[in-house]
Amino acid sequence: MKTKTNVLTPQELEIMKVVWERGASTVRDVYELLRKKRKVAYTTVMTMMNILVDKKHLQREKVDGAYRYEPTKPKKQVVGAMVRDFVGRVFDGSARPLLLQLVEDRHLTEADLQEIEQLIEEKLK
Amino acid sequence: MKTKTNVLTPQELEIMKVVWERGASTVRDVYELLRKKRKVAYTTVMTMMNILVDKKHLQREKVDGAYRYEPTKPKKQVVGAMVRDFVGRVFDGSARPLLLQLVEDRHLTEADLQEIEQLIEEKLK
DNA sequence: CAATCTATACTAAAAAATTAGTACTAATGA
DNA sequence: TCATTAGTACTAATTTTTTAGTATAGATTG
Known part of the structure; x- marks a missing residue:
């Protein structure tokens, strides 16, 4: 069975988040x-979790009789791929409109905005 | 048939993008x-498209015998909801880490960054 | 050791997403 | 008007996602 996207489904993500955390x-x-x-x-x-093993998001090994599952890739990497997929699908690959939306869309505190600004300044230097 | 999310699936989005455009x-x-x-x-x-009518993303009316479908909601609004859903699922609702990722993640030109910076400054004023 | 509990394998089924065939109806052009 | 075509309704199959039951093998404990 081939998967169409290599991106995590909502439920898969829910589990991966737990395993990344723990x-x-x-x-x-x-x-x-x-x-x-x-x-x-x-x-x-x-x-x-076994589907996630199939999809190479988790790997398992037997420890004292019981299987222990761990992520094959760091969260940052997988989430990065999800962001790229999302930006690709929704914004035709350009991050700019997403950025604009986020900045406009009052989901950010003043402190957040200042931090972003900082970052941008560093980038531009 | 009830849908779990009220968010557009990839194929639905593909169609909506055409209709928003045209x-x-x-x-x-x-x-x-x-x-x-x-x-x-x-x-x-x-x-x-008929599923999209069920989901209230499109509405149709007969014009000269043929149905014409049009969006019920502006693109900005729907895409905004998708962004919120995504941020909710992937980043537990906080836009900040997404922002940071995007700014770091070299998907932006210098001009983009400057524009964002502008916007942030306006916001902060 | 027998009863019980735990982890896993095997199985499967409901729900949602995706794709498309067939048949009927209305318009149209010869 | 009749054959053809475009539009639509109705129907349904396939794939993926999501959820979970049942059976079995091994560990545990009374």
């Missing part, structure tokens, strides 16, 4: 955490 | 355009 984890670890937020079956989490 | 369009209009880029059946486009 580091190497068992299905149970992830299950317990997700369970706090919503109803989900243990086996569902396992299926998802 | 304004009120027939299935054939959209079909011809998409066809230039990839193989797709006329009826596929129609199905998608």
